[in-house]
Amino acid sequence: MRHVDPDTVRLVPGESCQALFLPYPDAPGQIGFFIRSHLGDDPRVWSGGIQHRGGLVRFDEVILVVTMLRVNQGSDSLFDIWWDYHAPDAESRFRQMAQQERVTVHFYSDEGKRFSIETENSFRKFFTDLLVLLPKTKPWTEVEFDRALRGFCAQAYPKENLWEMIESGTISKTAKTASDVGIDDYPGIIPPELRPFYAYLGEQGHSIRIIPSTLENEAAKGNPEDYMHPAPVKTVLRCGIRWIKGYPVAPIPFIPGHGLAVPPDDTEL
Numbered sequence: 001m002r003h004v005d006p007d008t009v010r011l012v013p014g015e016s017c018q019a020l021f022l023p024y025p026d027a028p029g030q031i032g033f034f035i036r037s038h039l040g041d042d043p044r045v046w047s048g049g050i051q052h053r054g055g056l057v058r059f060d061e062v063i064l065v066v067t068m069l070r071v072n073q074g075s076d077s078l079f080d081i082w083w084d085y086h087a088p089d090a091e092s093r094f095r096q097m098a099q100q101e102r103v104t105v106h107f108y109s110d111e112g113k114r115f116s117i118e119t120e121n122s123f124r125k126f127f128t129d130l131l132v133l134l135p136k137t138k139p140w141t142e143v144e145f146d147r148a149l150r151g152f153c154a155q156a157y158p159k160e161n162l163w164e165m166i167e168s169g170t171i172s173k174t175a176k177t178a179s180d181v182g183i184d185d186y187p188g189i190i191p192p193e194l195r196p197f198y199a200y201l202g203e204q205g206h207s208i209r210i211i212p213s214t215l216e217n218e219a220a221k222g223n224p225e226d227y228m229h230p231a232p233v234k235t236v237l238r239c240g241i242r243w244i245k246g247y248p249v250a251p252i253p254f255i256p257g258h259g260l261a262v263p264p265d266d267t268e269l
Contacts, residue, residue: 009106013038030104054066061144069105097127100121101121105118205267208232211224211247229254231260
């Protein structure tokens with residue numbers, strides 16, 4: 001795998017990525033995180049420590065893996081780094097993350113690297129579990145991964161929502177809680193017209209992506225994909241649907257900042 005030189009990396013504000021680097025000459029390569037905040041480059045800003053969260057979600061038959069870092073309490077200090085298991089050299093990076101005991105976060109400003117913080121690699125178990133699940137998946141292309149990532153992020157962002165989704169279990173925290181489940185595993189019947197909008201989302205289970213009726217006018221004026229939210233299959237089938245621009249609309253209550261209000265008993269795992 002190709003190594004990067006942390007001293008030559010340049011990032012724009014809000015950008016983050018992962019890469020293999022050498023912590024010192026002749027040392028074994030390590031996976032590190034490279035981030036640039038909007039908040040400044042004073043190390044004292046990050047004195048509260050760095051929080052880690054990892055999750056995965058199936059979207060359009062692609063499994064998206066995300067690692068998130070929180071380096072302060074503001075929303076500008078959240079960083080999401082996405083991993084494509086079927087990209088070149090990706091499996092070796094997953095194995096690296098499952099094995100290395102420490103992980104380094106490099107912080108950048110206009111002038112380049114400002115400082116680095118090394119922490120315990122709390123992602124080790126997460127990536128160990130992923131290496132059990134992901135080899136069983138049908139390969140997807142880079143284009144399919146990018147399309148799925150854009151589609152999911154349109155629903156999940158801002159990053160604060162994504163951070164909370166991992167904590168709440170809407171996005172699975174470990175591979176062991178998200179079996180390789182697909183539409184053919186659903187115990188009931190999903191109408192053919194709704195099958196393209198099916199998704200299996202961690203602890204949320206079998207779901208249909210719909211536009212809540214309260215957002216119908218906005219969806220009609222814009223891109224309907226931007227207004228879609230997953231709801232349990234049971235809820236969608238019970239409440240009925242109508243269509244706008246080829247997308248399903250359902251009369252399910254939507255609470256800004258919280259998502260759809262659905263009966264807990266409708267969840268089917």
